[in-house]
Amino acid sequence: MSLSRHINADEVIEKCKEHPHRKHAGQEGRQTLHQSWSRDEDAARAPKYTIPEFGIPSKAAYQLLHDETALDGNPLLNLASFVHTWMPEEANKLIMENMNKNQVDLDEYPAATIIHNRCISMLADLWKAPKDCKAIGTSTAGSSEAIMLGGLALKKRWQEARKAAGKDHYHPNIVFGSNAQVALEKFARYWDVEARLVPVTESTNFVMNPHDALQFIDENTIGVMVILGSTYTGHFEDVQLMSDLLDDLEKRTGLDIPIHVDGASGAFIAPFAYPNYKWAFDVKRVHSINTSGHKFGLVYAGLGWILWKDESMLHKDLIFELHYLGSVEYSFTLNFSKPAAPIIAQMYNFLNLGFDGYRRIAIKDLRNARMLSRALDATYFTVLSNIHKPSEKGRAELESAEDTDDPEFYERGLPVVSFRLSDKFMADYPHVQQAWIQSMLRTKGWIVPNYGGPPTTESTQILRVVVRETLSEDLCERLIVDILEITEALMGTSAYSRLTFADPSSPAHAAGVAAAVALPHSTTFSPVPSHSSYSRAHGVDVGRASAFSSSSFAPIPSDTSYPPSVSSSDSSTPHLAASPAVSAPPSSAPPSLPIVVLEGHARTFSARLIHTILLPFTFIFHLFTAFLYLTSFHSPFSFLSSFGSFSQPGSAVMLSKTLSVANQPDKEHGRPDKNNFGDATGEDAKGQTGFARQC
Numbered sequence: 001m002s003l004s005r006h007i008n009a010d011e012v013i014e015k016c017k018e019h020p021h022r023k024h025a026g027q028e029g030r031q032t033l034h035q036s037w038s039r040d041e042d043a044a045r046a047p048k049y050t051i052p053e054f055g056i057p058s059k060a061a062y063q064l065l066h067d068e069t070a071l072d073g074n075p076l077l078n079l080a081s082f083v084h085t086w087m088p089e090e091a092n093k094l095i096m097e098n099m100n101k102n103q104v105d106l107d108e109y110p111a112a113t114i115i116h117n118r119c120i121s122m123l124a125d126l127w128k129a130p131k132d133c134k135a136i137g138t139s140t141a142g143s144s145e146a147i148m149l150g151g152l153a154l155k156k157r158w159q160e161a162r163k164a165a166g167k168d169h170y171h172p173n174i175v176f177g178s179n180a181q182v183a184l185e186k187f188a189r190y191w192d193v194e195a196r197l198v199p200v201t202e203s204t205n206f207v208m209n210p211h212d213a214l215q216f217i218d219e220n221t222i223g224v225m226v227i228l229g230s231t232y233t234g235h236f237e238d239v240q241l242m243s244d245l246l247d248d249l250e251k252r253t254g255l256d257i258p259i260h261v262d263g264a265s266g267a268f269i270a271p272f273a274y275p276n277y278k279w280a281f282d283v284k285r286v287h288s289i290n291t292s293g294h295k296f297g298l299v300y301a302g303l304g305w306i307l308w309k310d311e312s313m314l315h316k317d318l319i320f321e322l323h324y325l326g327s328v329e330y331s332f333t334l335n336f337s338k339p340a341a342p343i344i345a346q347m348y349n350f351l352n353l354g355f356d357g358y359r360r361i362a363i364k365d366l367r368n369a370r371m372l373s374r375a376l377d378a379t380y381f382t383v384l385s386n387i388h389k390p391s392e393k394g395r396a397e398l399e400s401a402e403d404t405d406d407p408e409f410y411e412r413g414l415p416v417v418s419f420r421l422s423d424k425f426m427a428d429y430p431h432v433q434q435a436w437i438q439s440m441l442r443t444k445g446w447i448v449p450n451y452g453g454p455p456t457t458e459s460t461q462i463l464r465v466v467v468r469e470t471l472s473e474d475l476c477e478r479l480i481v482d483i484l485e486i487t488e489a490l491m492g493t494s495a496y497s498r499l500t501f502a503d504p505s506s507p508a509h510a511a512g513v514a515a516a517v518a519l520p521h522s523t524t525f526s527p528v529p530s531h532s533s534y535s536r537a538h539g540v541d542v543g544r545a546s547a548f549s550s551s552s553f554a555p556i557p558s559d560t561s562y563p564p565s566v567s568s569s570d571s572s573t574p575h576l577a578a579s580p581a582v583s584a585p586p587s588s589a590p591p592s593l594p595i596v597v598l599e600g601h602a603r604t605f606s607a608r609l610i611h612t613i614l615l616p617f618t619f620i621f622h623l624f625t626a627f628l629y630l631t632s633f634h635s636p637f638s639f640l641s642s643f644g645s646f647s648q649p650g651s652a653v654m655l656s657k658t659l660s661v662a663n664q665p666d667k668e669h670g671r672p673d674k675n676n677f678g679d680a681t682g683e684d685a686k687g688q689t690g691f692a693r694q695c
């Protein structure tokens with residue numbers, strides 16, 4: 001939230017009058033009034049910077065703000081944010097039903113309190129709080145408030161120990177990586193604690209190396225904050241190693257330094273994607289953990305959590321006992337009142353998704369992030385995040401694995417893709433500025449930030465995509481197209497030859513396409529282009545329906561490797577050799593049948609049965625849709641096509657379109673531009689070159 005200044009309306013008007021270029025700025029006084037197109041004249045008279053003397057009708061107020069907020073970006077395409085933007089209908093209903101409840105009113109809303117307490121228990125269990133400890137925690141407005149509370153607990157603990165030892169307790173410091181999110185620095189500054197920033201470099205993956213952190217610790221250190229999921233690149237810092245090194249330090253110096261884990265994003269990814277990874281309360285020195293319910297906890301903005309492993313780690317002086325509204329409350333928060341709805345929404349997710357649901361979403365996010373990473377890595381970019389790189393386990397087992405989606409096969413991290421233009425690209429096209437990609441993506445609706453690296457690495461510009469639940473495989477693919485299209489447009493403004501990358505026969509070209517469309521050996525990724533959604537429907541991991549061609553209606557044989565040139569050993573790194581097969585579907589592809597197959601799961605017996613029974617009907621259906629197609633564009637019977645679209649979107653007209661795609665020469669894995677990415681003839685075709693055109 002920006003710190004807003006009061007606007008002096010009179011001054012604004014005066015400036016407008018005097019400014020040589022702004023004399024036309026409007027009638028007297030109109031500048032500071034809301035302008036709306038509403039026919040209700042009252043709406044046009046609401047002042048902007050002072051409270052109106054008399055209110056305007058509710059409809060007019062709604063319309064005004066509705067219109068004004070239309071200037072905001074589309075949350076679905078906001079890939080800059082870690083914050084969740086979608087919940088199922090039932091959750092929305094629950095939120096609306098509980099919108100007017102204040103969590104702090106225990107007596108009035110006892111059920112909300114019970115739900116809050118159960119959330120704490122579930123999180124304590126998820127984060128492996130030892131059974132012999134009494135975990136304690138609270139909800140917060142977000143991770144920032146949670147970090148303030150975690151830091152304060154560390155400070156209080158240190159002060160008490162110093163006072164007891166008769167030592168100076170006025171000069172506390174706290175240690176964390178220079179990659180820390182601003183919340184950590186805010187804590188230090190707001191609560192008079194010296195922030196000791198451990199420098200990070202590209203060689204430390206832009207995160208704190210625990211060995212380096214040791215040099216910053218002394219007797220005034222209240223703790224080390226370890227980040228599980230760096231905001232810059234998604235890398236995890238090593239909590240276990242930090243704890244071990246601190247054990248060693250204690251042996252040598254007697255200093256007992258605790259750890260707070262900033263798991264704003266990671267504390268809702270690691271337990272599900274990497275259940276055997278040690279980072280939580282099962283690590284000795286971890287005293288407290290924060291997370292954002294509104295990030296990968298999958299709740300809308302406004303919810304964070306902090307837990308301490310044991311109540312002894314939260315000094316009793318910090319806990320307020322409030323005798324209020326007829327009962328005794330214990331609280332340790334910065335804010336008193338707090339909405340109950342986000343907490344209820346969190347419990348909704350816990351119940352609705354369960355461990356398995358959260359895990360499926362985490363795996364899907366990571367898979368989409370890998371797809372994006374590979375496409376970028378194979379083209380003009382260097383990917384700085386690591387979740388697409390095979391881990392030690394991956395290098396040993398990936399090739400023979402049935403399910404290559406297991407996140408343990410890859411380096412651990414958040415589903416985040418951080419990337420920059422490659423050195424080669426920058427040498428070949430020195431006039432291209434990476435920041436332009438951000439601006440140009442914005443014109444297409446995507447919000448992808450470009451920013452300098454953490455302190456001391458600011459000169460490294462980073463573009464970052466946070467792959468959230470709502471970034472479906474479809475959207476991800478479209479994003480790849482747009483990024484490459486924009487990059488190629490920028491290259492095109494140069495006098496340099498475009499052959500290196502944009503030539504369709506170039507190796508990089510083929511590799512980018514291969515990387516974008518295929519995750520070899522994936523049991524759940526169908527390489528046939530099909531719509532994917534972020535539906536949570538059970539059994540439909542990534543809801544898929546045909547997007548482009550009738551060939552996508554057919555089940556994919558499990559042994560089909562597509563594109564064939566991407567060999568099994570390349571399951572994580574794209575094949576860089578030119579791949580002629582990319583431009584053609586596998587010859588063994590089964591015949592097209594208009595049965596919508598959701599996911600590769602349709603390889604089940606029942607799906608095959610339905611398939612066989614429906615065969616004659618589907619043949620007739622094909623004929624019918626072919627008829628509609630012909631009538632829709634080329635004949636006086638074209639009104640029939642509107643009949644097709646009347647019954648439901650995506651019915652006959654969609655099918656006719658689909659059929660027309662299938663009937664075209666399948667030049668680029670069944671997805672010619674004309675039908676999929678707009679009409680590539682005339683003006684539209686000019687901007688679509690090279691990769692962008694093909695993905």
Ligand SMILES: Cc1ncc(COP(=O)(O)O)c(C=O)c1O
Nearest residue numbers: 142143144181183231262264292
């Ligand atoms: C690592 C980390 N810590 C803390 C925060 C602050 O979280 P919140 O927005 O919930 O206050 C963020 C936000 O992105 C983050 O990435």
